[in-house]
Amino acid sequence: MINKISSKDNSLFKYARKLNQKANFRKKEKKFIVEGQKEIELCLKSNFIIDMIFISNKKNSKKIDKPNIQIYEIDDNLIKKIIYRESEGVFAIVNYKYFDIEKLKLNDDELFLILENPEKPGNIGAIMRTFEASGFKNLVLSDSNVEIFNPNTIRASLGSIFSLNIFQTKTNEIINFLDKNKFKIYSSYIKSNTDYKKIDFKKRCAIVMGPEKSSINNQFIKKSDKLLSIPIHGKVDSLNLSVATAIILYEALNQRKFS
Secondary structure, three states, X not given: OOEEEOOOOOHHHHHHHHHHHOHHHHHHHOEEEEEOHHHHHHHHHOOOOEEEEEEEOOOOOOOOOOOOOEEEXXXXXXXXXXXXXXXXXXXXXXXXXXXOHHHOOOOOOOEEEEEEOOOOHHHHHHHHHHHHHOOOOEEEEEOOOOOOOOHHHHHHHOOHHHOOEEEEEOHHHHHHHHHHOOOEEEEEOOOOOOEHHHOOOXXXXXXXXXXXXXXXXXXXXXXXXXXXXOOOOOOOOOOOHHHHHHHHHHHHHHHHHOO
16 A cells, blocks of 8 residues: 655655755664655665655656555655656655775776775766766775765665665775785875876776865875876866866776786
8 A cells, every 4th residue: 555645744744855955864863765656666675674755746756666655645746855867757765874994895997096084975976877888896985974875876876875785984994904904005096197097907906086176185195006197188187076086087997908
């Protein structure tokens, strides 16, 4: 049986809207909102636990029939107050999922991407999309105040966020992990004279990308095996973080493909 929600005074409507709007509430509840049928399916495939699914009463969403998940039909005017993408008219309340970096089984050519103090959720989501498209899996947010399951991050990732292993750590913690597991550390550093194409990405390594408004921190500078940069021509002095990351990731991918 599908329950119906038609009033703005409905407690579930208020709860879902608060989850979407308040990061502190999401962290407290350890839940977040996922929009779109494709993204909901990706959640399920990646073993995220979904509490409930909401479908607009006026959209032609394909029926989502999942055992043990409560389905609610919600008034179209109400769902518009929660989700940004109105075309599908479906969203879910999903539980946080945590990853333990110490339990990873590492390959000899394992590649980690480390975003050091990233600032913009949309950029992080775009990077997740590129990272997953590159065929890599392990992404670290180091010293970051950005919430992993921020709605802007989820939307920009187009569901890639659910296919990756994502870790939040302190700089010293990830450096200790990389040292212990014999990773080469290659950090993007605008003052470096080493072209990124001269770096050997074929073996086990970690690529460190810093925040757009400043450099990587001194800990990564000191611990890096190589500091690299992307040659820039013209009058601009820097690249968007997601663009710069994509350039380096595809160099790593190409090296491995043709090695």
